Amino acid sequence: MKFEAENTDILEEPYEFQKLLGFRMVDWTAERVIIQLPMRGELTNRYGIPHGGVHAAMLDTVMGYAGCYTGDPDHIRQAMTLTLNVNYLSRPKGDVLIAEGRKVGGGKRSFFAEGTVRDETGERIATGSGAFRYRSDSVG
Amino acid sequence: MKFEAENTDILEEPYEFQKLLGFRMVDWTAERVIIQLPMRGELTNRYGIPHGGVHAAMLDTVMGYAGCYTGDPDHIRQAMTLTLNVNYLSRPKGDVLIAEGRKVGGGKRSFFAEGTVRDETGERIATGSGAFRYRSDSVG
Amino acid sequence: MKFEAENTDILEEPYEFQKLLGFRMVDWTAERVIIQLPMRGELTNRYGIPHGGVHAAMLDTVMGYAGCYTGDPDHIRQAMTLTLNVNYLSRPKGDVLIAEGRKVGGGKRSFFAEGTVRDETGERIATGSGAFRYRSDSVG
């Protein structure tokens, strides 16, 4: 899988935790958000595989962004996670974790999103869903 | 709150992701697991507060360990997360995140756990629950 | 366990689905909500044990009410479930399902709650958590 960030003008600067984990946003449209994270030793747990917190962080990220798309860098919409649910399906076979998020419902005050983490072989590693509420001080 | 790790002989060496996030296990008994994580800029999201993935990682960690206590460093029990659910209650007022996990049920093949993230002022930041399965190659 | 409904003046009339399942509210205070449901054949699944939907319905009910307590029957607060998470710990040994719900956080627009289903022997059958939003047309 290869992603071209066609809408690079709306992609935001990486924030602190994003830099610590090392993921990169490669797509952010009204339909979906995609981030990529190359695996490395620093992300592994006591069993030598990616820590479940890595998948959770990626899913929280793509689902949150999925509900905040405006298409206009001058109008930023922001949201807080209310609940996050993650199902851990399998271990990665490849070297890159790719998370995709989609908004699936909601209204003016809150929204729902779903997400999936795969590796570059297409293996589905984890799925997630969540409820989010818009920050009242962000563009509605 | 202050925790004395009385059972330091069973505390394991920090693994890679643990070192990246910077949390430290301070208690691990049959009843509970506690880890601490001093806040720092690297853990913050685009809003300047701890990224939801941090709480998720902490909860996944303490709940997983909670079901794997044996009290004997020569007999290691291991588990994989099946599902993780996190509720984000509030923002931290303090400077240290403290996560506590407890096993709440289960059998020989799987277990359930609950957890809470507070800060050092006692403010409850997040709660979580999860289902885990024991690795078949670990001590039952 | 025996519960005395001391605050019978605020207990509401049973609604339709409540009558179909057969549960009864026995306590509703600022601290907790408790409902009871005597087991019967109609509530069982293809294995002859209570259907998971029964526990889910009970947990959704007590958690939703937990966030809506006002103590005043003339001021009704209402809420909608955003997300519901249920962990199925064990099977009942007794003949009555008793669900208890508690509000654990939230603000003016939404709240979080936790709940537990036990039987009359004290056996913990299921635990749950959820996020709810207040209906804007109800007393805030």
Place this chain on the structure above:
Amino acid sequence: MKFEAENTDILEEPYEFQKLLGFRMVDWTAERVIIQLPMRGELTNRYGIPHGGVHAAMLDTVMGYAGCYTGDPDHIRQAMTLTLNVNYLSRPKGDVLIAEGRKVGGGKRSFFAEGTVRDETGERIATGSGAFRYRSDSVG
């Protein structure tokens, strides 16, 4: 939407709770499970809309069956729900609730499934996911 149950020979007899709620299985293949439930007053909550426990029960049902398909009525596979997560997206506009479940991963001992509840207009009412474990005494 109209469903023809082509594989009626593997559809099981309704069990007790199924009869109480009134849903009917209309499809059960390796790919998906579908059940239908005509709305009626008995299924409504204190607001006059379907109780959240109804959607939860339907999702638990279709997801559980989704992992137990064998295609052979003489070989029955059985599973217990470990965790159930439900997101409540909107209210039904129509008169029939239609739940669909799909297995999305797992192994010999446990599986994961996802599900959706729609009405006959296609409106998405609720989504769910869950982890289940196979009963050890059922065909593996």
